[in-house]
Amino acid sequence: MIRDLSWIDPLYLLFALRWTVLLTLLALLGGAPVGLLVAALGRMTKRPARLASRGYIGLVQGIPLLAWLFLFFFGFPIFGIDVPAWLAATCAFSVYSGAFLGEIWLGALLSIPRTQWEASASIGMSYIEQLRYVIIPQALRIAMPPSVGFIMQLIKNTSLAAVIGFVEVTREGQMTAAATLAPLTVYLMVGAFYFALCYPLTTYSRHLERRLHVAR
Amino acid sequence: MSLVELRSIVKRFGEHEVLRSVDLTVSKGEIIAVIGRSGSGKSTLLRCINGLESIQGGELFVDGIPVHDPSADLRKLRARVGFVFQSYNLFPHLTVERNITLGPTIVKGVSQADAVALARDALRRVGLEEKLHAYPDQLSGGQQQRVAIARSLAMSPMLMLFDEITSALDPELVGEVLRVLENMARDGMTMLLVTHEMNFARRVADRVLFIHQGTIWEQGRAATLFESPTTEELRSFLGAVLI
Amino acid sequence: MTYTFHFRDVFAAQDALLDGLLLTLQLTATTIVLGFVIGLGVACLSVYGAPWARRVARSYVELIRNTPLLVQLFIVFFGLPSIGIKLDVIPVATIGLALNLGAYAAEILRAGIESIPRSQVEAGVALGLTRAQIFRHIVLVPALKNVYPSLTSQFILLMLATSVASQIATPELFYAGSIIQSRTYRDFEVYIVIAVVYLALALLLRILLGLAYRLLFLRS
Secondary structure, three states: OOOOOOOHHHHHHHHHHHHHHHHHHHHHHHHHHHHHHHHHHHOOOOHHHHHHHHHHHHHHHOOOHHHHHHHHHHHHHHOOOOOOHHHHHHHHHHHHHHHHHHHHHHHHHHOOOHHHHHHHHHOOOOHHHHHHHHHHHHHHHHHHHHHHHHHHHHHHHHHHHHHHOOOOHHHHHHHHHHHHOOHHHHHHHHHHHHHHHHHHHHHHHHHHHHHHHHHO | OOOEEEEEEEEEEOOEEEEEEEEEEEOOOOEEEEEEOOOOOHHHHHHHHOOOOOOOEEEEEEOOEEOOOOOOOHHHHHOOEEEEOOOOOOOOOOOHHHHHHHHHHHHOOOOHHHHHHHHHHHHHHHOOHHHOOOOHHHOOHHHHHHHHHHHHHOOOOOEEEEEOOOOOOOHHHHHHHHHHHHHHHHOOOEEEEEOOOHHHHHHHOOEEEEEEOOEEEEEEEHHHHHHOOOOHHHHHHHHHHOO | OOOOOOHHHHHHOHHHHHHHHHHHHHHHHHHHHHHHHHHHHHHHHHHHOOHHHHHHHHHHHHHHHOOOHHHHHHHHHHHHHHOOOOOOHHHHHHHHHHHHHHHHHHHHHHHHHHOOOHHHHHHHHHHOOOHHHHHHHHHHHHHHHHHHHHHHHHHHHHHHHHHHHHHHOOOOHHHHHHHHHHHHOOHHHHHHHHHHHHHHHHHHHHHHHHHHHHHHHOOO
8 A cells, every 4th residue: 555655654763763772772781791701701811711702703793794683583493483573683683792892892901001900909909809990990981982882883783673574763664665655755764863863872982082082 | 685584573373472573584505503492482483484384473585485475385495495303204104215205206396217316315415325225114213314304405405494303312323413414514505403402503503593482582603602691591591401 | 393404405506606795796896996985085075175075074974874874775776766867786786885885984094194193294395295295195105004904894894784785686695695595495504604605705805905905015
């Protein structure tokens, strides 16, 4: 049934945006623990741990996100589990985020000079205390700008979940475009919505970056 | 006619007045040493002469060219005025040869072959002929600075400006650079040097300018200025640097 | 429900895979070249251009960086015909991908240009070089050398991103995957193979770009 593009369509798109946001949050929820693990392993002195960390990062970053989505989407049924699109997407994005966030956080940890460890050790701090009071606060500040930047990328990447049928704003746009035969207008609107979500994050990330360099 | 003429030069950085009414004439073949405390404006003075800094008041002529005029062709001027920096500023990705031939080939349209000949000649004058194909990071500080001098010499300048060119060098490398400068002076090059090398200034310079708070506080022949400074400021400055 | 994998069916369709792979390679190569040129042009506008040019450059970069590639491809795919440009899907995909890469390359290259110390530029000015000459002989090569790692990472990301062009029916590797999938119903196996091929491509590209670095920037 073909209909004209009406004022209500942008509203539907806007509502679909919450699924975009939800998927991003779920991906972060799943990806953050993985990222922490990757970062922690990557900093260990034992070689197998570091190899595992780097191997995971290399593996995930060497495969397109679309492929990860499809692997999870078609993989689960193979093992007899039927998963809805959102769950497959969440798993794929969690794996993906875990690698990228892990890389960022590992980089932040590694950039703390060992003199910080030495200085805090020589005033008698335990390993946990070193982490808590000296290392992690600094690592956090360094990791914030790229992490915020990655969250922005994640929001954009959720558009690919449309391909496996998850109805976030891009999928909603596809359906609206098909119904109204006004694809250009629809996708321009979709683009505008993404821009509205992402641009504040981009600005915030830059602001954090500037503050970081001033402080140094 | 004097080669360089400054009339009541005023130079400001924002609100801060760095040069407050400087008058100066430089004749062909003169060697002038410019001394003073840091922040006195001596480097700025030099940088105004080849237009690296613009002036907010007064007039500046180099070989008759009005440098202060916004419509002046500064590129043509700079091709004839050599400037050597404190941090040499050699181009790290180019060989010594290319560093030196870049100016002649691109700015003056000299052929590649002629430019290489110019480069060899310039390197010979600074005593580094064998380093033609080396890269800057393979050279010591003193050698890099001599290549920087050669780079300016290859343009056959009528005037050479030196902005504290030995200040960034290890002490044992300063001598080789100063020797090159002495040779150039002997060959009749017009030179303005901002320097801390007081002994060198006394020996080689015709005239010494003491810059203080943005003006030429005192000037005169090297011998008289160093032996009998007339102003208190110069006296205390010499007292501090000549220890 | 099956635990046995049937890769044989996938390998039987290797012709389709090969065709897709070749197009992926072609798309990657053309897009890298085009995207780099666009990026360099936009970077120069951002650094050396008049205020209006800088604003245009900034807007372009922000628009691309804050919207998803998929949506950009849709916009180009549906937008070009509406302004009278009728192109095959491969040029359309190339344009969309190049515009995308161009924005990211522009940011990277701008950082590279701005990383060259002022003193280097001053030395060029003191010799009498024009701004264009200074850029070409003094700024460009060291700037590229400085940002080469970032640039190569971006190129590899681009190669992987060509998979998104499958959504506008570009018959590259990922699209080939969906074709084989509909033929053989071996969904999972197909995409395992595709994933492995991409992984190999990413590795290869990294090695290639590393070699290029040696050739371009390291002296004998």
